[in-house]
Amino acid sequence: MTGSPVPVIDLGLWRAGDAATRSRIAARVDEALQEAGFLLITGHGVDPALPARIREEARSFFRLPAEVKQPYAVSVGGRGWLGPGAEANSYAEGAASPPDLKESWSCAAEEPTGNAAVDAEWFRPNVWPAQTPELEPYARQYLARMRALCDELLELLAEALVLPADRFTRHTGHPTWGFNLNWYPGTQTVGQPLPGQFRIGAHTDFGTVTVLDREPGAGGLQIHTDAGGWQDAPWDPAALTVNIGDLLARWTGDRWRAGRHRVLPPPAHAPAEELVSLVYFYECDAGTRVESLPAPIGRVAYEAVDSHRYLREKLDAITLA
Numbered sequence: 001m002t003g004s005p006v007p008v009i010d011l012g013l014w015r016a017g018d019a020a021t022r023s024r025i026a027a028r029v030d031e032a033l034q035e036a037g038f039l040l041i042t043g044h045g046v047d048p049a050l051p052a053r054i055r056e057e058a059r060s061f062f063r064l065p066a067e068v069k070q071p072y073a074v075s076v077g078g079r080g081w082l083g084p085g086a087e088a089n090s091y092a093e094g095a096a097s098p099p100d101l102k103e104s105w106s107c108a109a110e111e112p113t114g115n116a117a118v119d120a121e122w123f124r125p126n127v128w129p130a131q132t133p134e135l136e137p138y139a140r141q142y143l144a145r146m147r148a149l150c151d152e153l154l155e156l157l158a159e160a161l162v163l164p165a166d167r168f169t170r171h172t173g174h175p176t177w178g179f180n181l182n183w184y185p186g187t188q189t190v191g192q193p194l195p196g197q198f199r200i201g202a203h204t205d206f207g208t209v210t211v212l213d214r215e216p217g218a219g220g221l222q223i224h225t226d227a228g229g230w231q232d233a234p235w236d237p238a239a240l241t242v243n244i245g246d247l248l249a250r251w252t253g254d255r256w257r258a259g260r261h262r263v264l265p266p267p268a269h270a271p272a273e274e275l276v277s278l279v280y281f282y283e284c285d286a287g288t289r290v291e292s293l294p295a296p297i298g299r300v301a302y303e304a305v306d307s308h309r310y311l312r313e314k315l316d317a318i319t320l321a
Contacts, residue, residue: 039243
């Protein structure tokens with residue numbers, strides 16, 4: 001990993017380290033998020049058997065006939081099955097493209113806040129497929145770990161900016177989040193890719209931090225940097241991939257860049273390749289005012305935005321059906 005814009009950050013070392021060790025880690029995090037917006041993290045506390053069980057259940061569902069999955073069909077932002085043609089992530093950047101070559105099972109925050117309008121939009125109950133009853137308990141266990149992990153990451157990121165540890169988590173008392181199980185089947189399912197068609201088109205995520213558990217593949221994740229252009233994302237079997245999203249980039253006044261990425265289409269030399277990714281999108285409390293940190297941290301003074309109006313605009317932008 002020497003020289004990579006995406007370092008491996010050991011959270012165990014961060015937790016137990018002395019002041020000098022933590023300072024070195026914080027400086028490396030700051031550097032990486034300025035360059036690429038991505039990190040690999042170890043010491044995250046996720047039993048590798050758990051995502052493996054989730055993948056097994058997810059594959060069982062996705063391989064069902066379309067007519068069995070159809071009753072669960074939703075649009076982007078819903079709770080259920082996002083079928084073929086549901087979204088094209090490149091539209092978040094204003095770039096038209098064919099639909100993304102994937103299917104997803106999507107769930108999101110559901111514990112009510114007591115605000116009827118907020119709950120109706122952002123905290124609706126999740127649904128789970130009856131055909132794979134083990135998916136829900138495995139997923140809920142994983143989601144509980146992701147929530148705690150993301151708050152820990154936000155504390156690390158605040159300290160990397162030499163800010164109080166709660167600078168961001170003070171806005172995650174009752175946050176929204178989303179979770180996608182993304183299925184990337186081979187060409188026998190999706191057909192030959194059209195020109196400019198990807199498993200997921202180029203985009204940045206919309207929230208604060210995203211945590212990804214992915215499988216390596218020839219048609220896998222690529223990241224973009226100014227220095228290197230598009231390149232295959234590094235992969236470590238012991239690590240989770242973390243990138244920051246638009247809201248956190250705005251919060252830092254573009255000191256940190258939202259991690260731009262895409263997922264390649266099924267490769268011509270391995271057309272049957274099938275991958276499943278677990279993607280957890282962390283956000284903040286509904287209605288949070290996101291205002292750029294001033295210089296010397298911030299470099300661009302963005303107009304303040306309502307976090308969830310911003311999120312809704314982005315979700316609407318990528319929705320095709």
